[in-house]
Every structure is written in structure tokens, then in C-alpha cells.
Amino acid sequence: MWQLLVIGTLVVVVQGRYENINVKQDWWETAVFYQIYPRSFMDSDGDGVGDINGITSRLEYLKELGVDATWLSPIFKSPNHDFGYDISDYYSINPDYGTIEDFEQLLKKAGELNIKVILDFVPNHSSNESDWFIKSSNRDEYYSDWYIWENGHMNDRGQKSPPNNWVSLFSKSAWSYMPSRDQYYLHQFGPSQPDFNYRNPVVVEEMKNIIKFWLEKGVAGMKINAVNHLFEVDKDVYGGRYPNEPITGKPGIGPDDYGFLDHIYTKDQEETYDMVSQLRDVFDAITIRDNLTRVMMSEASTSIKNAVRYYGSGNHAGAHIPFNLALIADLNKNSDARDIKYTIDRWLTYKPLRKQANWVSGNHDKSRVASRFRGELVDAFNMLVLLLPGIAITYMGEEIGMANGFVPWSETRDPRACRTDDPVNFVEVSRDPVRTPFQWSNGKHAGFSNADSTWLPVAEGYEQLNVAAQRSAVRSHYQVYRSLTALRMRPAFRLGRYESLALNSDVYAFKRWYNDDTYVVVMNVGRVYHVVNLTAFDLIFGQLEVEVSSVLSSRTYSDSVQANYLDLAADEALVLRMQV
Template identity: 55%
Template sequence: MRLNPILLLPALFLLVQTRELQWWETTIFYQIYPRSFVDSDGDGIGDLKGITSKLEYLREIGVGATWLSPMFQSPMYDFGYDIADFYDVHNEYGTMQDFEDLIAKAKELDIKIVLDFVPNHGSNESVWFEEALKGHEQYYDYFVWEDGVVDENGVMHPPNNWNSVFRKSAWEYREEVGKYYLHQFVIGQPDFNYRNPAVVEEMKNVLRFWLDKGVAGFRIDAISHLFEVDKELYGGKLPDEPLSGRRSDDPLSYDYLDHIYTVNQDETYDMVYQWREVFDEYEKIDGLQRVVMTEAYTSPQLTMRYFGDGEREGAQMPFNFVLISDVNGDSTAPEIKYALDKFLTFKPIDKLANWVAGNHDNNRVASRFSPKLVDGINMIVLLLPGIAVTYMGEEIGMKDGFVSWEDTVDPSACNTDDPINYYQVSRDPERTPFQWNSEKNAGFSTADKTWLPVADGYEALNVEFQKSVERSHLNIYKKLAILRTEPVFRHGRFESSALNSDVFAFRRWHEGEIYLVVINLREQSYSLDLTYFENVSGHLEIVINSMESPKVVG
């Protein structure tokens, strides 16, 4: 059958009632890195009681859901992303009772709690791994094991050339079993074997355990690494990955290889669909839809596969990282527009976009763009069509802290073995303690030493100060959060334009109501004709302006 272009003339329009939105479609998700939010017991490390004590603050700024980075039992080689017990709370963060108290307080305030799920790997200090080393067949098969390769001199080498995301070989030898285990991240994070049905069922049980505790969903970490290629397709041996040509100077670098056998395998998407089915089991019981977020820094085409396959549903929120990966403070308005349009262009028409400008793995907005663009980026995140995600501190314009080589703890930086250039890959600067006030340690902790040093300048850049002045990033954020609840931003249409190389603007409209958001990326002043946008003419009232704007509201 040949399809030809056609022009359809509208014959009749029926008024369709706007559908009722799910809670996750309208809320603001606020990411908390528990280790750095609030320390309640003075040990220099943030904890669950500290988070509970500040839930009113989240409600005050318009947040209806918070996603907690891992708070499970862990030896902390990668600060919680190496989980030793998926069914328990890390002792530095508190107890299971503390977590249950957090859930109860959040429920009182109508705040949903979302947890970080780290399914790709566990910890080499877990009972599962320790039992594997003892030869316990059930747990041995939980992990990926391979024989080494012996060269002509009788020297043992790793099974193949795969590198860890954190540099160096992705294989570690264990004499107890005479084999290498796979770790795509740090040595202490052995990868799970998802070709083992017992692992699949175990991870579903982990999800059910925390869903039974009252969590409203999960953000799934490092999802694209979940499966490796099926070695049976290659004669029972996992093949070498080809060279990428990007880092010919460092064979131990992750970027030295093209990871065609270790990321974005087809089976990964099926696993997400299976997890969504577990979530949907709970919705059938109580009517509350649980949310699935997936973290994958990949192409838009592959990102869209996480939504579903047309027959089965997947993640409601495959994270959209364009504001992190595609643009920065040097970007022009056309480049900003091009990046933002990407997700909207590729996403299925019946799915929502989501907007993420910062997280615990990337430099803060104020440092990656500029302090003067904090309000503009928050306007983009909160007022574009779709779901908003804010990393703790972005609402007050926190900057990256300086962390010396001596104070550096991030394995990504430590593995460089380079006290000069370590900062180029360190994630510690964006993880420094939250700045509550101008007192000791920015009000984060009463300890003499905090797990990471507090960033300089906190005396004037903190929540308490910004609450006390009329014009502040925090108060602007609060106003944006309120404006976001209007029908025009929940249901309205969208169009955007680069008015010139420096000015990006977008229009939201719904049932005769129109809003324009205009963001100047530079300090150059311009006189612009906003009637470029349809149905925009005459007097425009300024509703919210940034700290840098000379305009007057009203």
C-alpha cells in the first residue's frame, strides 16, 4: 500500500475534557544525596533523621516527591552505589525505624518517597558474594565469572580487554574460585548475572520489599549496563570490545573502547518492562501508580525504548539529560533550542518529557552555566511541558565546592592516580554539604569535620539568607513552583524560538491564556519584537523575573 501526503480539512471539533493527571506528572521531583543533606547526630555524615527534619522545607518550596540516592547497607567504596544488603538501611544513615518514620512524616505532608535502585551490581562485601567465594552454587551464579587468559610466559591476564567506567580493567581475579569476576564500575561492585533467572527474581523481591514499606517508585541506576552480550553467541567466550579511537593515549580509560558488548543490550529493555509489571501489581491493589525512572546517558532513539515497546509499558521517566550532556554556559540560544527540542521530537506522542539540569554526578548549574543563569535554567526545568527534576541546592544556586586531592573520596577521581588533574573527573564538588545557614558547616552538621568540606561562600549563599531577602534564587524558585500548578503549564501547548544567538524564548498557552518565558544567556541588552509569537501583542505583564533582570514585576 502506497501512502501519499494529504491535507485534512477540519469538519467538526468536539470539546475534549482534559484528562486527570497522575501525581508524578505534575509534581516536582527533588533529588537528595543523603550523605550531604542534613546530619542529625553530629558525625559529619547526612542521615535519614536529618532528611525527615527538613521535609517541611520541601513542601514549602513546592516539592511533592523526593528521590533519595542510595541509603542501603554498603561498605561505601562508591558511597552507596555498592550495596551489600538490598534489604537494609546503611548504619551511618540510621535504622529501618528511621526510614519508616521518614515515610510516615512524608505521608503526612503528602510527599512521595522514591528510592535509588542499583540493580547492575552489588558489593564484594555482601553475603551473596562471600557465599559465592565459598562455592555456594546459588550465589556463585549471581555474578559474572570468567577464566583468565594465560600467555606464552605462563602469566595470567583478564578474560578480555573490557575496561571499567572508573578506569582500568573491568575484571578482578579471586583465588578462592580461580576465576575473574566482572565489575563495570569499581572493584568492590561485582556485576550481577541477569541471564540467571534467580537474579531476576531476587531483584523483583527487592522492589517488592521497599514498595511494601510505602515507597512510590524507583530511579534505576546505570540501567544501560545491566546485560552483557550472550557469550554463547561467541563460542562461549566474551569477546574483546573494539577500539573507539577517542583515547588512544590511555588504554586503561573507559573511553578507549567502543562498548558494543557491555551496554545497551536488547535484553535490558525487557527487564525494565518486567519491573514495570511489578509496579503495576501494586497499583491494582491501591490505585496509586508507582513511578519508574531510568538513568541512561545514550542516544534519544535508545532512550525512547525505555518507555515501552508498544505492547508493554516501561519507565514513565527515562531521564532526559540534554541540559547536562548537550549544553553549558558557552551554548548559544539556537543550541539550547536544538537540545530541548530533541527529547520532544523523539518521544512518543502520548508520553511526557522530563527535564533534568543537575544531579550528583555532574557539575552544578551555577558552575556549569553561570550563577547568573540559575533562575533561567530553573524556569526551563519547571515551566517546559513535562516533569521537573531538581537536584538539591539548585533552588538556591549552590556552586561546586573545591575538594583538594587530600580530601577527595570519589573513586572516579581516586582511580586516576593523578593529584594534579583528578578534579576533571571528580564528582565530589557537586556533592558537598547542603548550605542551610551561615553557621558552622553551613548548618549541615555540628561535627568538627564533615565527610566532604563545605563549599566556600556559604555564609552568603544559603537557605536562611535567601528566605530573608525579597529577591533571591530560592524565592524565585518558589514562585515558579506555584506558577507551574496553573492549567496552562499542566496542559498547555508549547513552542520555542532562538530570537537571536543570545536569547531563547518559549510560549505556553491554554484556553486563551498565554505565557512567554524569555531568557537572555548573555549580559548584552537587546530590544526584541515578541510579536513573533502568535497571538502575542500589546502590553505584556511581567509575572516573575530573575535576580539579574532590571525589569519590574507587574
């Protein structure tokens, strides 16, 4: 086994061989981040809703997993029209989740366990119930220009209509009428989420103050949500009116659907990258003062060329971790080994050479691996996330192979689904199935809550698929995940080189090596048996030893396999180490 000591320089004991690794790495550069959706993680007070004290009570679980930092979906005060992504007070905790004192206790215990806490920050919009928006809607002198306000126009029937054809991500018009101003306000998300005006320097300064407040409180960083929506086109360039966006012409999509338009005026504006650099300066100032990096993460659903620009360029720093959504956005049930190789290598090719990659396979908006692909591939995708070069990000439940729950129309809470007004096809857009309560045990409500009912129903099958069952099992997704987080501590995965091959349409493999310590991660993502030859990689030969195997594999730790003749069962995934 390897022992790792980090004191400026890494001193590693490797089966009796000593090596000095003169590479300094900051805490976040090889970290495992674990995303918690607080409403669904652990309920401590029996009201059917997860809360901060529930998270605090389960921090030891994160430590067991090998997690370095936990990122919490928004916990700020909110009327919950979009469950925290509509913030009414950026300086207060949502009462559903507890108090500021509860949060301080969470920070304290997390610190004792050496787990960093990251907050999800939503700077694109506030709640329409925030004091800021209420004052702006009443033309308060100070707040009047904090949001995007625009006059409507009269349609052919003599009725007042929105300023243009812009469509919300939640479908239908991105404009809502406010009688108190006799104007429309822009909301790129739901009507309860009015967009801030980032061309107002007072708004920008307030956003910086919010970041400072929470960093001073002791959080280790913040994730900037929906960052590419911060700016809309400058209407002054278009004669003082916001122009219509062009129609995509995609078949089967109506004018109320987001995909109906090409959103060239409402996202990915050039000013966004400078704003990210300005926000990064806030993180860096406190980092320098405290000599502890406060990490800035950013999330943007956009093209790869736009996404990697958030790393920054030249003298303009960007985010430490611009989210790489490729494993979520670019792969599906029909993807094969060639698609996986292309998707991974594409990100590594486009990102700046000296910047850290990051990997995530699911989140609170997109299905986990067990539902987006199939349960048999859970271990394979955890191997990708945890052993590819860079930072690992895990959405709660991926470590045990949780699957989507079923939430009927009558219990649907997601505003994006409700806004469709469609009790049949709402499932196509609903995010509720990936937000069902975490499955701790086979007890009442899967051990999540002792309430009579929970805010969303628990997924079926929790009696067998839960943490307690997998903790006690000799082989389980949970056990595999823990083995992988331990393995990634080794220099070959922290510092090593990377090479990948699609050995055929079903079998993907990648090699990680540092000095003479070499590993091959190989996975059959197909449904049939294959024999492959790993000597297709340079300097892979002879026998390899199994370090980690997927749950359904017949192989276990320390088994030997032949490099030139490896038989792989359907869905089998292995981490192999060269014997030297």
C-alpha cells in the same frame, strides 16, 4: 491568583472566568521531584554525615519549595566504597544514615506533608562485601552463577590476565581476579561493585522481590540506576568467550580510559528493554492493588534513540520516567540559545507523543548550573526545568544556586577520582565537588552539621550563599524557585501547548498556552544586552505582564513590557503573561 482543585476533573477559577478541564493527570505526571544526596543534606547526630533523621527534620523546607516527591540517592546498607552505589544488603538501611525505624518515620512525616518518597535502586551490581558475592566467590551451589565470572588467559610473560580488553567506567580493567574461584569477575564500575548475571532467572526474581519489599514498605516508587548496563552480550553467541570491544581511536585517550573503547558488548543490549518491562510489571501490580501509582524511573547514559525506548512500546510498558539527561549532557559553557532550543526540541521530538517529558539540569554526578554555566543563569535554567512541558527534577541546591565546592586530593573520597592515582588531574573526573554539604545557613559547617569536621568540606562562600539568607531576601534564587513551582500549577503549564524560538544566538524563548491563557518564557543567555520582538510567536502582541523575573532583572512582578520591543539585559530571564 489561580486556585486549583483536583478531584478527577480540574475546576479552575481564572480571574472570574470558569473553565472545566476534563483531563485526568496522575500525581507523578506534573510533579516536582527533588533529589537528595543523603550523605550531604542534613546531619542530625553530629557525626559529620547526613542521615535520614536529618532529611525528616527538613521536610517542611521541601514543602515550602513546592516539591511533590523526594528521590533519595541510595540509603541501603553499604561499605561505602562508592557511597551507597555498592550495596551489601538491599533489605537494610545503611547504619550511617539510621535505622529502618528512622526510615519509617520519614515516610510517615512525608505522607503527612503529601510528599512522596522515591528510592534509588542499584540493580546492575552489588557490593563485593555482600553475602551473595562472598558465597558466589566460594562457588556456593545456589549463588555460584549470580555474577559474571570468566576464566582469564596467560599473557606473553606467562602471567594470568583478564579475559578481554573491557574497561570500567571508573577506568582500568573491568575485570578483577578472585583467587577463591581462580576466575575474574566483571565490574563495569569499581572493583567493589561486581555485576549481577541477568541471564540467571533467580537473580531477576530477587531483584523483583527487592522492589516489592520497598514498595510494600510505603515508598512511592524507585529509580532504576544505570539500567542500560544490566546485560552484557551473550557469550555463547561468540563461542563461549566474551569478545574484545573495538577501539574508538579517539586521540589522547589511553587503554585504561573508558572512552578508549566503543562499548557495544557491555551496554544497551536488546534484552535490557524486556527486563525493564518485567520490572515495570512489579510496580503496576502494586499500583492496581492499592489504586495509587508506584512510579518507576530509569536512568541510562546513552543515545537519545536508546533513551526514549525506555518509555516502552506496544504492549510492553517501560519506565514511567526515563531520565532525560539532555540539559546535562548536551549543553556546556559554550552553548547558546540555538543549542538550547535544539536540545529541548530534540527530546520532545524523539519521545513518544503521549508520554511525559522530564527535565533535570544537575545531579550528584554532574556540576550544578552555577558551575557548569555560571551563577547568573541559575534562574533561567530553573525556568526551563519547571516550566517546560512535563516533569521537573531538581538536584538539591539548584534552587539556591549552589556551586561546586573545592575538594583537594588529600580529602578526595570519590572512588572514580581516587582510581586515577593522579593528584593533579583527578579534578576532571571527581564527583566530590557536587556532593559537598548542603548550605542551610552561615553558621558552623553551613548549618549542615555541628561536628568538628564533615565528610566532605563545605564549599567556600556559604556565608553568603545559603537557604537562610535567601529565605529572608526579597529577591533570591529561592524566591524565584518558589514562584515557579506555584506558577506551574496553572493549566497552561500542566496541560498547555509548547512552541519555541531562538530569537537570536543569545535569546531563547518558549510559549506555553491553554485556551486563552498564554505565557512566554524568555531568557538572554548571552553576556550582552539585546532587544527582541516577541511577536515572532503567533498571537503574541500588545503588552505582556511580568509574572517572574530572574534575580538580576530590573523588572518585578506585574511590570508591563511591549511584545514588539523587549530589551533584555545580559543573563536576564522573564516569565511573561499575555494581557487579555
